Amino acid sequence: xxxxxxxxHDPGREAGPRYQAFEVADVPGQTVLGALFExxxxxxxxxxxxxxxxxxxxxxxxxxxxxxxxxxxRTQLRDVLGEQPxxxxxxxxxxxxxxxxxxxxxxxxxxLPNLRVVRDLVVDMTPFYEAxxxxxxxxxxxxxxxxxxxxxxxxxxxRHLEDLVGCILCAICTxxxxxxxxxxxxxxxxxLAKAWRFHEDPRDMRREGIVEMLDSPEGIxxxxxxxxxxxxxxxxxxxxxxxxxxKEEAARLSAKEGDGR
Amino acid sequence: xxxxxxxxxSSSTGGIEAAEFAVSHDVAVxxxxxxxxxxxxxxxxxxxxxxxxxxxxxxxxxxxAAQGGINAALRDDDSPEMHAFDTVKGSxxxxxxxxxxxxxxxxxxxVLEMEHWGCAFSRTEDGRIAQRPFGGAGxxxxxxxxxxxxxxxxxxxxxxxxxxxxxxxxxxxxxxxxVSGGRCVGLVALDLKEGRLVGIQSRAxxxxxxxxxQVFARSTNALINTGDGAxxxxxxxxxxxxxxxxxxxxxxxxxxxxxxxxxxxxxGGYLVNGSGERFMARYAAKAMELGPRDIVAxxxxxxxxxxRGIGGRPYVHLDLxxxxxxxxxxxxxxxxxxxxxFAGVDPVREPIPIQPGQHYSMGGVACDVHGATDLPGLYxxxxxxxxxxxxxxxxxxxxxLDTLVFGxxxxxxxxxxxxxxxxxxxxxxxxxxxxxVDRVGEVLxxxxxxxxxxxxxxxxxxxxxxxxxxxxxxxxxEEGLDTVRALRGRLDEVSVDYKGVTFNQALxxxxxxxxxxxxxxxxxxxxxxxxxxxxxxxxxxxPARDDEGFLRHTMAVRTSEGPALSYRPVGxxxxxxxxxxx
Numbered sequence: 001x002x003x004x005x006x007x008x009h010d011p012g013r014e015a016g017p018r019y020q021a022f023e024v025a026d027v028p029g030q031t032v033l034g035a036l037f038e039x040x041x042x043x044x045x046x047x048x049x050x051x052x053x054x055x056x057x058x059x060x061x062x063x064x065x066x067x068x069x070x071x072x073x074r075t076q077l078r079d080v081l082g083e084q085p086x087x088x089x090x091x092x093x094x095x096x097x098x099x100x101x102x103x104x105x106x107x108x109x110x111x112l113p114n115l116r117v118v119r120d121l122v123v124d125m126t127p128f129y130e131a132x133x134x135x136x137x138x139x140x141x142x143x144x145x146x147x148x149x150x151x152x153x154x155x156x157x158x159r160h161l162e163d164l165v166g167c168i169l170c171a172i173c174t175x176x177x178x179x180x181x182x183x184x185x186x187x188x189x190x191x192l193a194k195a196w197r198f199h200e201d202p203r204d205m206r207r208e209g210i211v212e213m214l215d216s217p218e219g220i221x222x223x224x225x226x227x228x229x230x231x232x233x234x235x236x237x238x239x240x241x242x243x244x245x246x247k248e249e250a251a252r253l254s255a256k257e258g259d260g261r
Numbered sequence: 262x263x264x265x266x267x268x269x270x271s272s273s274t275g276g277i278e279a280a281e282f283a284v285s286h287d288v289a290v291x292x293x294x295x296x297x298x299x300x301x302x303x304x305x306x307x308x309x310x311x312x313x314x315x316x317x318x319x320x321x322x323x324x325x326a327a328q329g330g331i332n333a334a335l336r337d338d339d340s341p342e343m344h345a346f347d348t349v350k351g352s353x354x355x356x357x358x359x360x361x362x363x364x365x366x367x368x369x370x371x372v373l374e375m376e377h378w379g380c381a382f383s384r385t386e387d388g389r390i391a392q393r394p395f396g397g398a399g400x401x402x403x404x405x406x407x408x409x410x411x412x413x414x415x416x417x418x419x420x421x422x423x424x425x426x427x428x429x430x431x432x433x434x435x436x437x438x439x440v441s442g443g444r445c446v447g448l449v450a451l452d453l454k455e456g457r458l459v460g461i462q463s464r465a466x467x468x469x470x471x472x473x474x475q476v477f478a479r480s481t482n483a484l485i486n487t488g489d490g491a492x493x494x495x496x497x498x499x500x501x502x503x504x505x506x507x508x509x510x511x512x513x514x515x516x517x518x519x520x521x522x523x524x525x526x527x528x529g530g531y532l533v534n535g536s537g538e539r540f541m542a543r544y545a546a547k548a549m550e551l552g553p554r555d556i557v558a559x560x561x562x563x564x565x566x567x568x569r570g571i572g573g574r575p576y577v578h579l580d581l582x583x584x585x586x587x588x589x590x591x592x593x594x595x596x597x598x599x600x601x602x603f604a605g606v607d608p609v610r611e612p613i614p615i616q617p618g619q620h621y622s623m624g625g626v627a628c629d630v631h632g633a634t635d636l637p638g639l640y641x642x643x644x645x646x647x648x649x650x651x652x653x654x655x656x657x658x659x660x661x662l663d664t665l666v667f668g669x670x671x672x673x674x675x676x677x678x679x680x681x682x683x684x685x686x687x688x689x690x691x692x693x694x695x696x697x698v699d700r701v702g703e704v705l706x707x708x709x710x711x712x713x714x715x716x717x718x719x720x721x722x723x724x725x726x727x728x729x730x731x732x733x734x735x736x737x738x739e740e741g742l743d744t745v746r747a748l749r750g751r752l753d754e755v756s757v758d759y760k761g762v763t764f765n766q767a768l769x770x771x772x773x774x775x776x777x778x779x780x781x782x783x784x785x786x787x788x789x790x791x792x793x794x795x796x797x798x799x800x801x802x803x804p805a806r807d808d809e810g811f812l813r814h815t816m817a818v819r820t821s822e823g824p825a826l827s828y829r830p831v832g833x834x835x836x837x838x839x840x841x842x843x
Binding site: 040041045052057058060125137138145149152153157159161198 | 599
């Protein structure tokens, strides 16, 4: 058996969160998501958490496991029982540990930080999706597409986009990022990486316009290149790397503008 | 009402109430996967005020899990006719041939449109959309984006919906269609976050809720694929078609049954049994690993049933090692990642343990090539629908295509209908809302201590896989049908042990179970009555195809005594019905 310590909270009803311990079977292949289902299905139907694909492609089940943002479906229970502390930069919610939690014997499960709790492990994703919309995440092509065929791209150009396209918008980077503190309007790593995906797409005509649009304190200025997002991204998107390139491009653009004066 | 929240939470009759408002749109699309998004875009383009109603955020839809690709005859040496022929043959001649022609003819336009909207398809050396060979296809016509084609298409289509500012009611679980004056006038949905039942008035509704894979154990499907949309259409009196045809995918990861794409075999992967033999030579000598899914799934099942699995266990190996690391990383990174994380196996160095698993629902809400059902105002598209273009066995690469071709068509047809249909007034939904409030209230009001939804769900899934799996026979199916009916009989005893309003997933689980039991009975009865073997429906007691008796579609209509079955002729006339050989 393995022990989970799960944050429970119903903000409409309770003043603050509490932690509840559950015993679950520790069979090989058991994931954190599987363990949560064992609780919900057999022990306590009141536990709330998001899920869908259970195969690490839909991005529903991002949560904090032992203070590290991860996909619950892809996290093997045995791998996180008694694991070494992570190398993430610890900020508020990643640093504070609940009283009584014994990392050697218990897996700690909490909602993603930087998003309001709706109930238990379900967070309000509205600001996350709003930031995504804010960056205008769609292709703006140069003119009409060729009739009856595709726009030409080389496989090299596609390959260059693939890691960025692979983003599943799970908000794990949001939960890992220390930069939201006092900056609720920060667009965050996922939205900025999405913008960079279109910047890098040879079919998109906006080019530097994308960087100019996001060269603001809420945009790339809000990032201090801590790279917690890169360390926790389950898909290898490396949002921090994209933001660094955007910052370099913004610096180049403003230098050019300076020259022009 | 003072303290309504507290009383709602503590009330023994449950606290889910009707919202004090109703919303109104021209077209409501239930489901936010590829079919639903495409339908919504088409309806919006036709000038309709459209809204998507979905129980998960659109990006969490199961479409995103599709891996291998999407079929379209893009090359001069391929043709829509060849695509249609492969599809009809693959369907074991149960698909309606004109409908298949529609799909094959419109395929290039739908795929190119996705490229134009930004989908990052993998490319050939000359910069065109890359295509790979797929099972049962006479030409390499499966367009792909690595092995994450569904993900890329879903994100591209969602991005396009964001651009067009399509309204989405996310985490709204549609639990009932509203019918008034003989037409569909909207739906009732459970708003999961706020915990209330909302009436959504609309002149037309499109059901695009995907398949019902969770009815079976060992399914590749997302946990949300419980067939809710098909079930509410069925309850509204609409026939379900060919529900006994359930696809078992040959290669699902042993243990978790996560999909390992057919693209892995398209790229040249081998299937190998416990003696190291490429056993497909004995089942499909010419096509080998690229036989159609029903045949390959039966081959694997036979190997393991007869003790030729790996170490005698119920799986065989999908071996990619000879493809080399570079090609695996370039073309199949997604399944490599899944194999590593979920089975601890790196396909570059080790073969992947796989077994057949439930994958796709060929049957669904009966509709025509415009998605129109028998109920005026109600349309269906994608896996929830049965046009029928997949017949008794779907070819790989045709499901993503189905969502785009028929999603667009259903959206357009729904918008056109909405333009001429009389206005829906608030009173039209009142009855449906009241009945839903009563239904949910009754469930929440039950005393605790009964079985939990999960207990019945697990029993249902095991019974369905054991009795209606890769191979079937009459006696086992009789038992299976009895089990399903017994479980349905016990539904009234099930208790929901959480009465709260916010994100009550215990209640969701109950409502899903209700839908699953409804559909399972149709699958079971349809399978039992079909005394032949065709495509995915393989009976040991009736091993031959019987065109005289069963070259026809099963139509199921709900009655108080269970499903009433009748049969409808198959649309033929383009291709000659023949014996299937690969």
